[in-house]
Amino acid sequence: MPPRLSKIERRQQLIEAALRAFGAKGFHGTQVTDIIKEAGVARGTFYLYFDSKRALFDELVEDIYQRVRAVIKPINKKDIGKIPGEILGNIERATTLLLENPLLIKIFFSDAVGLDADFDSKLREYYNLILEKIRGGLTHGQRMGIIGEGDVEILSLCLMGSLKELLYQHFLGTHKAPLKKIVEEVYRIVLHATLHPDMVKYMRKVT
Amino acid sequence: MPPRLSKIERRQQLIEAALRAFGAKGFHGTQVTDIIKEAGVARGTFYLYFDSKRALFDELVEDIYQRVRAVIKPINKKDIGKIPGEILGNIERATTLLLENPLLIKIFFSDAVGLDADFDSKLREYYNLILEKIRGGLTHGQRMGIIGEGDVEILSLCLMGSLKELLYQHFLGTHKAPLKKIVEEVYRIVLHATLHPDMVKYMRKVT
Amino acid sequence: MPPRLSKIERRQQLIEAALRAFGAKGFHGTQVTDIIKEAGVARGTFYLYFDSKRALFDELVEDIYQRVRAVIKPINKKDIGKIPGEILGNIERATTLLLENPLLIKIFFSDAVGLDADFDSKLREYYNLILEKIRGGLTHGQRMGIIGEGDVEILSLCLMGSLKELLYQHFLGTHKAPLKKIVEEVYRIVLHATLHPDMVKYMRKVT
Amino acid sequence: MPPRLSKIERRQQLIEAALRAFGAKGFHGTQVTDIIKEAGVARGTFYLYFDSKRALFDELVEDIYQRVRAVIKPINKKDIGKIPGEILGNIERATTLLLENPLLIKIFFSDAVGLDADFDSKLREYYNLILEKIRGGLTHGQRMGIIGEGDVEILSLCLMGSLKELLYQHFLGTHKAPLKKIVEEVYRIVLHATLHPDMVKYMRKVT
DNA sequence: TATGAATGAGGCTTCATTCAT
DNA sequence: TATGAATGAAGCCTCATTCAT
Structure with missing residues (x-):
């Protein structure tokens, strides 16, 4: 039937x-x-x-991860002026993807957390791969004088944590700002928190 | 026996x-x-x-929440010069509490997430109460010209998200910076991301 | 398998x-x-x-009750001469049903008794419905002069009690008279205890 | 304390x-x-x-049984005229005892029923002892021409069943007639159902 | 490929009884 | 004699997975 x-x-x-x-x-x-x-x-x-309920879930999470990775493009470090725009683009694409698929957020940020030791370590791996991208960007930026001083490790965690929280709360319905607003604000915060003072002029342009 | x-x-x-x-x-x-x-x-x-395994777990989570709340002191808004120090104190105490009890972090940030609808809404309530404190502080700060412009809603979520992520990653062992270092760095980021440019002089003093 | x-x-x-x-x-x-x-x-x-052991039991008891009710036919009060025969038929059918299914007796009269407050009240309800039938018959009979004087309430309880006891003892094996004998004897007692003296001629006919 | x-x-x-x-x-x-x-x-x-919850319960039931037995006096079969009065006395005393101790009824008629095979057989024994008394009286009465024809076995079960039902329903609150009324009515029914027609004159006297 | 009845290991909770104080 | 914390066997129910059709 x-x-x-x-x-x-x-x-x-x-x-x-x-x-x-x-x-x-x-x-x-x-x-x-x-x-x-x-x-x-x-x-x-x-x-x-x-094969099992669990296998399906694993597949789902893996898939979510791949989709997130796919929208995060490497940043062209040659042209300083374009960097903020490319960062902004990454944030925007990842945020859009997840906000348009709230269930992905719920599953990736909540169901998948604390499932069991094996899974937790896989999840950590995923986050690490994303963190590495952020870290890499920041380190590079510092070397080039774009990014201000500060512990890159911690800074990148804060960036990721901020994004996760925003997305999660958006899913929970606590905070239903429009996508554009969220992206803009996150971008502003990120840059404030990371940019070297001299770079503010670039930032203004984009916003 | x-x-x-x-x-x-x-x-x-x-x-x-x-x-x-x-x-x-x-x-x-x-x-x-x-x-x-x-x-x-x-x-x-x-x-x-x-009464049950679940009742014990609920009690545990409630207890963790109460302990976190207990270390977060209201900020005396009379003396502008002391505000950053008091914020720093709050961050420090909450961070210390959780870092010293890694299991609390794991349970509050991970096990407790996605348990079921009922529990999730209780958890959301907890976070909202803490968020409100942060939001209140930021709003007040903006009115007094201490805190720079920006969407307070989003900013507070980012602050909480940053803290959660740092604590969680610390628990996971990914990032084992010493407490003092974490607190300092978080403080620096928080202020960079929030402070009004004119307030930077106070910030320097404290760090 | x-x-x-x-x-x-x-x-x-x-x-x-x-x-x-x-x-x-x-x-x-x-x-x-x-x-x-x-x-x-x-x-x-x-x-x-x-759904549960208890749900199955409830269903069993409900079913027994429905089967008993089903064999108890309303008595045609138009034709006085046929009334005793119809009463006899009811007793016979109910008795037959239960004697042929001894487990029904055991469960309805014994297991189901004193299970818990909720269940007891349901059981009481069942018995009341049956009692009402008996009471109705007796009252009607008294008005028509078929049934002798006496407290109908008490009389009906005695009739039901007698039947219950006979069935129960039959199940226990204490008293293994053949069905026909039991029905006849019960009928005789019931009529003796209830019939108006003038009605004895009808009674003789049937027995 | x-x-x-x-x-x-x-x-x-x-x-x-x-x-x-x-x-x-x-x-x-x-x-x-x-x-x-x-x-x-x-x-x-x-x-x-x-020794155990069960031992206490057994003791309770045994005790109830003994108290019931104690109020049932042997009937002096010498003086025909007094027999109905003595029967009436037995019914009255037993009924009074139980009606005054409703819990005894509940426990003996309900809790104790269907407890387990062992206990059921003990309970049966108890009832048999009481039944024997009734049976003995009826048989003796028949021989003396006081009691009418009919199967003594069945008749005695009906008598006991009637009493049990009256008492039980009284406990349940379904039928709260005063003790005196119950005893009278039971007596009337019992005699109608059992007495030899010639004995009716004695019956009238007592009622 | 699809079905859905059957499986049974697994886990939670209860409560009569024991026993150290 | 009294206490009440501790015990653990017993029993109910769930649900992911299998398998005959």
């Missing part, structure tokens, strides 16, 4: 159902029953496409 | 065992069995002190 | 296993384990068909 | 507490905790006086 779908479509259908279910109730709060009801398939069908 | 401890001590013993267990394996990963083994008491004893 | 049975059959199989188990050991003496062993299914299967 | 009581008083205190507790919630619904709270003693104290 469920319209015959190709293997890929059926798989996608299950992934989307799981996304909604995990997003709504978290990993532990979601039962396989919830997912198959949402997808409108039988229990056995689920295991035709995924 | 051990009616050696007073009721209060036994309770404390269980709380500490639970703290370790939850900290190590998260709420779902921790069985009552783990807690009682850790504490060295019988199964029934656990339920003599707590 | 057995997806041999239809959902309805499996359900019935479980009901019968439960009937035997409850009949043999009472509600508290019966574990879910007993029922599933008796039925030869796995633990989870039980909960596939019933 | 509980006023020093003699062993016997403390025991009695526990028995009364248990009577109330069992009466209110049944055997299974009553926890040792309920009894000791009601009695105001410590947990260990309970086991100083009774």
Whole structure:
């Protein structure tokens, strides 16, 4: 009775159902029953496409991570004047991606946290890869005199933490500012907190 | 075998065992069995002190929250010159508390997240209360010309997010800077990101 | 191993296993384990068909009650001469039903008694509905001069009590008279205890 | 702190507490905790006086049984004219005893039923002893021409069933007729149902 | 490929009883 | 004799996964 779908479509259908279910109730709060009801398939069908509930979740998280990475472009360090704009672009694209897919935020920032030791270390790895990009940018910027003094380690954590918090609170509905506003403000804060005083002129231009 | 401890001590013993267990394996990963083994008491004893595994966890989280709140002192807004120092004090005390009790961080930032809808909303409430303090301080600061322009809502989220991230990464072991260093750096960033340019002279004094 | 049975059959199989188990050991003496062993299914299967051990028991009792009610027909009060025969028919049908299903008796009269306050009040309700029928019949009979004087309330309780006791003792094996004998004798007693002296001629006819 | 009581008083205190507790919630619904709270003693104290919750319950039931037996006097079969009065006396005393101690009814008729196979057979024994008395009286009465024809076995079960039902419903509150009324009516029914027609004149005298 | 009934290990909680003080 | 903290066997229910059709 469920319209015959190709293997890929059926798989996608299950992934989307799981996304909604995990997003709504978290990993532990979601039962396989919830997912198959949402997808409108039988229990056995689920295991035709995924090895386990956990395997599906892992896949979901990995996918989210890849999508985030994909929108973060390396910054062209040759042209100083363009750097702020490129940073801004990265922030904007990542933020847009996640804000447009609130469930991704919920799952990545909340369900995926504290699942178990194995998973936590994988998650840490993900964050580290993103952090490295930020760190790399900052270090480079300091060497070039764009970025002001300060501990790059800590600074990058603060940047990531800020972004995570903004996204998470946005998802929670506590703070429903429009995307554009968020991006602008984050950008302003980031630059204030990081830019070398002499660079403020570039900053103004962009904002 | 051990009616050696007073009721209060036994309770404390269980709380500490639970703290370790939850900290190590998260709420779902921790069985009552783990807690009682850790504490060295019988199964029934656990339920003599707590209604359920969940009730104990709730108590733990509530307790952490209360301890954090307790170290955050209201800022005396009369003496402008002292404000940065008082902010610094708050950051320092909260940070110290959590860094000295890494399990608190793990539980509050990770296990407690995404547990279920009910709990999430309670957690959100907690964060809101802390956010309100930050927001209040920033707003007041702006009116007095201490804090620069910018969206207070977003700024406060960034500040909290930064702190959370630093603490969490510290717990994860990714970033094991000494307490003093963290506090200083956070303070520097916070002020850079928030202070009105004219206030920089006060900032220098403190750092 | 057995997806041999239809959902309805499996359900019935479980009901019968439960009937035997409850009949043999009472509600508290019966574990879910007993029922599933008796039925030869796995633990989870039980909960596939019933919400809980208690829910199954409730259903059983409700079902017994419905079956008893179903055999008790309203008495046609137009034809005086037929009334005794119709009363006799009701007694006979109810008695037959229960004697043929001794476990029903055990469960309804014994296991179900004193289970808890909620259940007791439901049971009371059941008995009241049956009592009302008896009371109604007696009152009507008195108005028509068929039934002799006497407190209808008390009389109806005695009638029901007599029947309950006979059935229960029959189940206990204390008194294993054949069904026909029991029905006749009950009928005789009931009529002696209730009939108006002038009605004795009708009574003789039937017996 | 509980006023020093003699062993016997403390025991009695526990028995009364248990009577109330069992009466209110049944055997299974009553926890040792309920009894000791009601009695105001410590947990260990309970086991100083009774081997187990069950042992206490058994004792209670045995005691009820003895008290009922004690009020049922043998009937002097010499003087025909006095027999109805003596029967009436027995009914009256037994009824009075139980109606004055509603908890006894609840426990004996409800909690004690269906407890387990062992107990059920003991209970059956009790009832048999009482039934034997009734049966004996009826048989004797038939031989002397006082009691009419009919199966004594069945008749005696009906009598006991009637009494049990009246008492039970009285306890349940469904039927709160005054003691005197109940006794009279039962007596009337019993005699109607059992007496030889020629004996009606004696009956009238007593009522 | 799809179904959904069946499985059973796993985990939570209860409560009668014990025992050190 | 009294206490009450501690015990742990027992029992209920859940839910991810399997498998016969």
